[in-house]
Amino acid sequence: RPRVLSGIQPTADSFHLGNYLGAIRNWVTMQDTHDAFYCVVDLHAITAGHDPAVLRQRTRLAAAQLLAAGLDPERCTLFVQSQVPEHSQLAWVLSCITGFGEASRMTQFKDKSSRQGAERASVGLFTYPILQAADILLYQADAVPVGEDQRQHLELTRDLAQRFNGLFGTTFTVPEPYIIRDTAKITDLQDPTAKMSKSASSPAGIIDLLDDPARSAKKIRSAVTDTGREIIFDPETKPGIANLLTIYSALAGRSIDDLVGAYAGKGYGDLKKDLSAVVADAVRPIQERTRAYLEDPAQLDKLLALGAEKARAVAAATLRTTYERVGFLGPA
Ligand code: ATP
Ligand code: MG
Numbered sequence: 001r002p003r004v005l006s007g008i009q010p011t012a013d014s015f016h017l018g019n020y021l022g023a024i025r026n027w028v029t030m031q032d033t034h035d036a037f038y039c040v041v042d043l044h045a046i047t048a049g050h051d052p053a054v055l056r057q058r059t060r061l062a063a064a065q066l067l068a069a070g071l072d073p074e075r076c077t078l079f080v081q082s083q084v085p086e087h088s089q090l091a092w093v094l095s096c097i098t099g100f101g102e103a104s105r106m107t108q109f110k111d112k113s114s115r116q117g118a119e120r121a122s123v124g125l126f127t128y129p130i131l132q133a134a135d136i137l138l139y140q141a142d143a144v145p146v147g148e149d150q151r152q153h154l155e156l157t158r159d160l161a162q163r164f165n166g167l168f169g170t171t172f173t174v175p176e177p178y179i180i181r182d183t184a185k186i187t188d189l190q191d192p193t194a195k196m197s198k199s200a201s202s203p204a205g206i207i208d209l210l211d212d213p214a215r216s217a218k219k220i221r222s223a224v225t226d227t228g229r230e231i232i233f234d235p236e237t238k239p240g241i242a243n244l245l246t247i248y249s250a251l252a253g254r255s256i257d258d259l260v261g262a263y264a265g266k267g268y269g270d271l272k273k274d275l276s277a278v279v280a281d282a283v284r285p286i287q288e289r290t291r292a293y294l295e296d297p298a299q300l301d302k303l304l305a306l307g308a309e310k311a312r313a314v315a316a317a318t319l320r321t322t323y324e325r326v327g328f329l330g331p332a
Helices: 017-030 052-069 086-095 100-104 107-116 123-137 148-168 213-221 239-252 256-262 268-294 297-326
Strands: 003-008 035-040 077-080 143-145 176-178
Touching: 003 017, 003 123, 017 035, 017 052, 017 143, 017 239, 035 052, 035 297, 052 077, 052 268, 052 297, 077 297, 086 123, 086 297, 100 123, 100 148, 107 123, 107 148, 123 148, 143 148, 148 176, 148 297, 213 268, 239 256, 239 268, 268 297
Parallel strands: 003 035, 003 143, 035 077, 143 176
Antiparallel strands: none
C-alpha cells in the first residue's frame, strides 16, 4: 500500500469546512487504500503566538474532531507532532540544505507575516515549510493529501528530498501532492476570492464544524454574493455562488450540474436556505462524536500515545539513516 502523511494545525477551537472538504474527508477515505499517517501539528501551531492552556485544549479538540470525522486508530496512525521528537530533529538537518532565498519565496510566509508585520514575524514561521518537509519525509510518504494552499510547500519538500538524496545518497521518498481539485480551495464567505482560513478569516467568513447550525445558517445567509440573480457555476465572475455550490455539492454528494439544474429559476435565498440544512446534517454527527471523545480526555491521550509510539517507530528509523548519511557519529 502506498503511504500517505498529512497534518493539521490546532490553531482554532474548531476545524472549518475548508479543512474538512480539502483535507480531512479525504484522509478518512484514504485509510482504506493507503498506509495512512495523520498528525496534529502542534509544533507548527506555536509559530504565530499562542496561549499554552489554549493550545493544549485545542490539540485535544483537534484529535477529537479527527476521530469524530472518521479517522480510526485501528486503520491509520493518528498522533501529535510534538510527541515524536524526530520531527524537530530532521527539520534541523533539512534547514541546513535549504537556501535562504528559496525559503524566502514561500508565499504563505509572505501572507502570514504581512498580517503580523514582517519585522515581528517569528523565525519559526519562516522555517515552517522546512518542518513540514520533515513531517512528510520522516514517513517516506508517497503522497500528501492537502488543499491547494499547500502546493508550494509540497514542491519545496520534493526539492529538499531530491537534494538530500543527491548529496548524501538515496534516503527519502519524493512525495506527490494529492489534491482533490473540486474542493481544493473552499473560500471565505465574506471574501470569496480568499481561502477560508482558521487564522486569517473573520468569524463570519468561516463555517466551523463545531458551529451551532443556527450560527452557520446565519453566516451562509450573509455570505457575500454578486448582484446578479442567476444560480450558475462561474468561479471567475460569481465566486461567492460558486463557493456555495462547491460546498453544497461536496456535502450532499450531488454534482454541480445537478444543482444548477435544480436551482434554475430560484433565488440565492433558496440556495442558501437549503445549503444551511445540508451543512447542519453533515456536522451534526461530527459534533456529537466530538463531544463524546472530549468527555474522556484520559482515553483520548491514551489513543494519541499509542499513535505516537507507532509513528515513532517509522520516524526513528528514517532519522537514524539520515544522521548516518550526514556523517554524525550515531547513538552514543
Ligand atoms: P491556518 O490559518 O492556521 O494556517 P488553515 O485553515 O490554513 O489554518 P491548516 O491547519 O493550515 O488550516 O491546514 C490543514 C489542511 O486543510 C491543509 O491540508 C490545507 O491545505 C487544508 N485547507 C486549509 N484551508 C483550506 C481551504 N480553504 N480549502 C481547502 N483546503 C484547505
Ligand atoms: Mg494553513
